[in-house]
Amino acid sequence: MKKTPDKPKLLQLPKLPPLKKEASTIIVLVVSAVIFVVALFVAHSGEAKDTGSLFWVYGTETIDFEAATVNEIVGEDMALDEATEGSYSGSQELAVTIDTGTYAGKQLTAYNYFGAISGSPVEVGDGVTLTVKTHPNGDVSTTVYEINRIPFLIGFLILFFIVVVLVGGLTGLQSLIGLAFTCVCLFAILIPMLLKGAPTIPTTFVMCAYISLVCFTILGGVHRKTVGAFLGTVAGTFLAMVFGLGAQFLGKIDGLRLEDVEPLYQLAVYEGIPIGMEGLLVASIIICALGAVMDVAMSIASALEEIHAANPKLTQKELFKSGMNVGRDMAGTMTNTLILAFLGSELTLMIFLYARDLSFYHLFSTAFVSLETIAGLSSSIGMILAIPLTALISSMLITRGSKEEQSRK
Structure with missing residues (x-):
């Protein structure tokens, strides 16, 4: 009997072991730091445009x-x-x-x-x-x-830090680091880039996605929980942006009708500052939605991780249902939080409008009512739709990760 020649073995690359959580976290943070430095350089590069003083000064005074x-x-x-x-x-x-x-x-x-x-x-x-x-x-x-009031504000800020750390411990400290990073990104990168003429809506959305990535990584490292929360946050914020754009188009109103846009308009007209004011309404919706969506997404992803740890035999469908149950309990209170945040910031104007006893058409035709309605509802819709999206993404990541862990064993 003739011996069949052995088939030549194909060259196969060895399977690399999965990166550990700590290594993945370090890689993400290093890449994020590089992106931060580059964005900071871009935001402040070039010749700074003189916007003049807030006050008129005559002669050599x-x-x-x-x-x-x-x-x-x-x-x-x-x-x-x-x-x-x-x-x-x-x-x-x-x-x-x-x-x-x-x-x-x-x-x-x-x-x-x-x-x-x-x-x-x-x-x-x-x-x-x-x-x-x-x-x-x-x-x-x-x-x-x-x-x-600067000494008072500094003291009040220190009190806030103390309360957060005492109640939240290490997690509270990590959240403060994330908060500081968010403020730096908004004031040192986003605003200078918008003043240089960067497209308002895309720039704001990308910056918010970047902020959520870094904050989640600082808070929990690279883990199924944080990855699911991040993807759910990006999806929910994107939907808030989409609904804001649709409402802006159908309502025939944009950022030029915002209450405090007039000083920016003066800068654009007289100083040539190339800021895209039309997109400021949707940009504000993206920023306002980000906090609520991050909260909801992280809560659902954490809950599903705990549920799976308690009962690893749950299927993806069962985990998804559990996530939806958790999300439904949060939807009502978080919607109230967003709407009340928008209305509370304009309490003085609301009292004035009520005192004027305006007619129905007069009141609801004002730019204020339209803007606040669009902003509040778009942010709420994005936050609510983030619930099923986060539940779906997290349940898929958890069950798939669990199967891979079992196969390696």
Whole structure:
């Protein structure tokens, strides 16, 4: 019997073992750091455009804002404002010592003008922020801009950090790191890029996706739970953006109708700042939705991980149902949170509109009502749809990961 020749064996690459959680986490954080540095460079590269001062300055006069301490109240003329609860209107002549800037250590006379809705009377020992105007002949005139609340705000921020760490422990500390990273990304990268003319909506969405990736990695490393939460967050935020774009198109309203857009419009017209104001409505929807969607996605992914750990025999379908049950309990309260956050930020305007006793068509035809409705509902829809998406993605990752672990054993 003839021996059949052996078939030549194909060259096969050895199977690489899966990366450990710690190694994957380090890789993601290193790549994210590189992206951060590159984005920071792009955001601040090129010639910075001079946007001028917030205040008009004529001739060779210069205006600075410096911290000072009230040494003495030389004179005051004020009266109780009857329309408000204990507020005063009037003026004060103060002897102050400037604490910062060119004139630090000098004692000057400052004037404090205040009313019921602007400024407030001060006392000896109070810290204030001064508007220091230097005239062409060298004379200096100072007025009180506001009470210096920076020390109070720093103390309040420290209290917040302490409470978060005491209650949350290591997880609380990690969340604070994520919060700090989010603020840096928004203020040091996103806003400068928008001011340089980057497309408003795509840039905001990509930045929010990047923020969620880094925050989830800091919070839980690269794990099935965090991967599922990240993918669910990106999907939910994307849907909020899509519904915001659709509502903006159908409602024939955009970011140019936002309440505080006029100063940006002035910068665009008179200073040539190329910011895309039309997309600011949807950009605000993306940012507002991000926090709620991250919360929901992480809660569902964590719950499914715990459920699977307690009963590893559950199928993907059963895990998905469990995730939906958890998500339904969260949907109502989180929707209230988003809507109340939008309405609470405009409480003063709502009281004013109610007091004017506007007709139905008058009230609901205002840009304010349309903008708040679009923003609140689009964010809520994105958050609600993130529930089944996160449940589906997490259940798939958990069951597939469990099968791979069993096969390796």
